[in-house]
Amino acid sequence: MKKTVLIMLVLLIGITLVFTSCGKKEADVAEEAKVVEEAKVVEEAKVVETIKIGVAGAHTGDLASYGLPSVNAVELVVANVNAAGGIDGKMIKLVIEDDQCKPEIATNTAAKLVGEDVVAVIGHICSGATKAALDIYNESKIVVISPSATSPPLTKSGDYPNFLRTIASDDAQAVLQVDFALNVLESKKIAVLHDKGDYGKGLAEFAKAGIEESSAEVVLFEGVTPGAVDYSAVINKIAQVGADAVIYGGYHPEAAQLIGGMRAQGLDIPFIGCDGVKDATFIAVAGDDAEGVYATAPVDTTSNLIAVKAGKEHLAEYGEEYGAFFLNAYAAALAIVNAIDVANSTDYDAIMAALKSEYVETPIGNISFDERGDAIGVGFAVYQVKNGKFSQLD
């Protein structure tokens, strides 16, 4: 008896394994972090006069994969510029410093770069480290362009006049969601939902603040519980308060369940998600209900000619596809090179003036910088699900 039971068990588990292994398998190939020597001197100066540019960010540690692509990007741009004779004959020399995305290390990194007399810094990568380092650069009047620090106060607070970035700030997305709801959909009563997480709730709060400044009304501001089995209570509430649009901050699993429930209960109002929703899995899970859903996400620049060229350069030089923030860093490097060229000097005020007045063709579009340091021409676009695919609206 016992033996037959055991045999049955083994068979049962065996059968299950056979069935289940029919499912998808995804082998995520872990990207090995490259170790970059600290303070690596890329190009030995052959001419007497050089212009030093610092590159700072996480080059080792957990977040190295966020920082290293930027180093590659700047190296590629500088190699091109130097090969073409430099800026008015002056060669660019890079000073690369690691901050591991840690604020306490970032201050040392900044002090080192200041000591090296760099004209400008491309970095840092993480918002926290950037904030810590900015005061030091500010005192020494050094231009800082981050390819990736998205924390809104870095530009909005006005504390860091030397700071610029080639990525849209976190609240830019909420601004676009609200703008789209108010001006394109002409919504008057908007329900703002989020998933209670840092990202989703932060976004929802920016959206709420934006709507409250307008003539429209936030009729509902609530979090849904991720993983809950039933959202009918909150969906009933959306219907009850008479919302004519939903703005959502959070990720796609909850969004898919919400939209499924809303459509099943016959609530056909527009749903405006964010870049956490703009994911192929969202469409796969929500199915037909996904059709017509809006989502804001960064403007698709992969078909930009400069981006394509930069990608090819990267492949030729490093033998692999580029990583996170590569195009943003490439754009930052192009912008600073152009500014030094136009200003015809390495004077802080002259470079800053050039950065804020000149438009530069970059892999992320034709960009310049506004008074506060946010890039003009970089940002988010509204996408809509059409025929099972997200397509960018004009």
Place this chain on the structure above:
Amino acid sequence: MGFDYFFKLFIGGLTKGSIYALIAIGYTMVYGIIGLINFAHGEVYMIGAFTALIVAGILSVLNLPMFAVLMIAVVIAMIFSAGYGFTLEKIAYKPLRNAPRLSALISAIGMSIFLQNYVLLAQTSNFLPYPDMIPDFAFLEPIKQTLRTTQLIILVVTAIVMILLTLLIKFTKIGKAMRATSQDRVMAMLTGVNVNRVISVTFVIGSSIAALGGVLICSHTGRTHFYIGFLVGIKAFVAAVLGGIGSIPGAVLGSFVLGFTESFGAGYISSDYEDVFAFVILILILTFRPDGILGKSTKQKA
């Protein structure tokens, strides 16, 4: 906020309560018989949902009517999950039956983590769309804002399961043996009850009901994931404790109390605090009735 809104929330609470009840039954039955909190129960529910998903995927090539697909998928899911429940007990709990309670509890948590990771590796870490196996009834179309087809099915199925289970426990031989084992395992054994068999049957019944719940709930939410068992399992466990763990009517009552609390709390106050309401009601009830609403007061012997 008229009666209409109240009624919608009432239906929502009823649905949630039914969902929790289908899973809470498994917790409470096992606890009633062997005094173990089977933390892997939520995973059995998840495996039921996945089995039905795979079966439905395979059957979709045959172009069978949706109703037939649903039936076959549910039956196979129930059989598979019952197999898992049975195996779970044999592998993880039976060798520890006379060990301290804590050992069995750790074993249960271990099985829970094992099964989650097993499905994660064998399937995927992504969310998967769940097939629309329950077609929308045409007669519900005008009132779909209040009552969706999946909600109606969940309510009806839960009611049927409750009635069948009550009949089983009250009027069959195995039901009698279960009650005897629950009251006093040693004495039951002395009077000739095959306790091992009773325990296995308990796991099989609890697991197959959980699988049924898994299929219905995933059809309702439209998605599945290897982690769904954990969150729902915790809620159902809370429901079982609320009603008095070990008691089947208690688990059902506890589930409805929890479902209504969450639904009305979210509807009238804020869904930000959905979980807060659930646990506040748990604390309140346990403060005044430490053994749960229908729990029998069991004095621990010194």
